[in-house]
Amino acid sequence: MMDWTTSHFRYLARQLSRHALLYTEMVTTGALIYGDTARFLRHEPAEYPLALQLGGSDAGELAHCAKLAEQFGFDEVNLNVGCPSDRVQNNMIGACLMGHPDKVAEGVRAMIEATSLPVTVKHRIGIDGRESWDDLCEFIEKVSGAGCKTFIVHARIAILEGLSPKENRDVPPLKYDWVYALKQKYPHLEIIINGGIKTFGECNEHLQHTDGVMLGREAYNNPWLLASVDSEFFGAPASTLSRHDALRAMYPFIQSELERGVYLTHISRHLLGLFHGQPGGRQFRRYISENAHKSGAGLEVIQTALEKVREPEPALIAEA
Numbered sequence: 001m002m003d004w005t006t007s008h009f010r011y012l013a014r015q016l017s018r019h020a021l022l023y024t025e026m027v028t029t030g031a032l033i034y035g036d037t038a039r040f041l042r043h044e045p046a047e048y049p050l051a052l053q054l055g056g057s058d059a060g061e062l063a064h065c066a067k068l069a070e071q072f073g074f075d076e077v078n079l080n081v082g083c084p085s086d087r088v089q090n091n092m093i094g095a096c097l098m099g100h101p102d103k104v105a106e107g108v109r110a111m112i113e114a115t116s117l118p119v120t121v122k123h124r125i126g127i128d129g130r131e132s133w134d135d136l137c138e139f140i141e142k143v144s145g146a147g148c149k150t151f152i153v154h155a156r157i158a159i160l161e162g163l164s165p166k167e168n169r170d171v172p173p174l175k176y177d178w179v180y181a182l183k184q185k186y187p188h189l190e191i192i193i194n195g196g197i198k199t200f201g202e203c204n205e206h207l208q209h210t211d212g213v214m215l216g217r218e219a220y221n222n223p224w225l226l227a228s229v230d231s232e233f234f235g236a237p238a239s240t241l242s243r244h245d246a247l248r249a250m251y252p253f254i255q256s257e258l259e260r261g262v263y264l265t266h267i268s269r270h271l272l273g274l275f276h277g278q279p280g281g282r283q284f285r286r287y288i289s290e291n292a293h294k295s296g297a298g299l300e301v302i303q304t305a306l307e308k309v310r311e312p313e314p315a316l317i318a319e320a
């Protein structure tokens with residue numbers, strides 16, 4: 001998620017779940033090819049398993065970037081066919097590509113030829129003007145025909161004329177049954193459902209009909225949810241880690257980021273959700289918001305903010 005799932009957020013997420021697959025922000029092929037490649041692909045091995053999400057439509061450029069994904073150690077390369085922003089539409093990136101399934105298929109085929117990494121596609125169930133079931137099936141058939149086996153489906157259409165990106169994440173109605181129907185019609189494909197999912201109860205319900213679940217906003221706003229993912233879905237023993245432990249485990253990383261010149265706010269804003277709904281959480285967030293932007297602010301801001309939240313006794317952690 002742009003500006004959200006930065007390396008700093010992913011590092012926090014990885015303290016909480018070893019197994020959840022994490023995704024980068026979308027990076028355009030143009031940025032990777034003509035910009036500072038190493039900066040755009042920067043991540044920590046501690047973040048694995050990690051998928052690189054690309055935005056683009058030129059087959060040659062996508063192939064080149066898929067190779068880069070492999071060279072830089074990513075575990076998967078994903079093509080964004082869901083972003084509705086005007087900026088990307090003008091460059092034939094994102095959801096507008098739902099209207100050009102042949103072009104997506106050509107790009108996916110080129111990526112698959114260029115890399116041994118899994119190549120996956122994240123898309124909508126349609127866009128305005130191409131929102132029928134047949135349109136969706138044509139998209140899936142052409143793109144799977146090019147070799148894509150995994151589709152992450154945001155279960156609402158994108159309205160490219162007249163809605164902002166934010167509205168496009170809430171206004172068009174969710175149609176989970178369409179995603180379930182895709183899995184029924186194409187049982188050989190891996191179908192991952194996305195959109196509006198917040199609880200494990202909802203995840204378990206979706207898993208009756210699909211192969212996987214992707215959480216966006218809830219995982220970011222309430223990252224502690226991730227602390228139970230491994231035991232709930234991956235058969236791991238229940239975690240004994242506390243929120244305090246998770247944050248403290250980030251200190252060496254935060255310190256090394258500060259030492260290479262990263263501003264504390266660029267890191268700390270992704271930590272604000274950790275005490276979501278907890279007593280003291282507001283004081284934690286307030287202390288960071290009031291102090292992290294100050295000149296010379298360092299790790300001590302996070303340490304002091306953490307002291308604002310009472311640390312649970314070890315025996316209470318499981319229930320917290």
Ligand SMILES: Cc1cc2nc3c(=O)[nH]c(=O)nc-3n(C[C@H](O)[C@H](O)[C@H](O)COP(=O)(O)O)c2cc1C
Nearest residue numbers: 001002025026080122154169195196197215216217
């Ligand atoms: C701030 C923000 C940035 C996003 N950026 C991306 C992106 O870069 N690539 C992408 O595929 N989806 C992006 N999305 C969409 C989410 O991945 C997801 O599809 C959408 O929010 C619906 O899922 P959710 O209800 O679980 O959040 C973004 C969403 C938000 C809120």
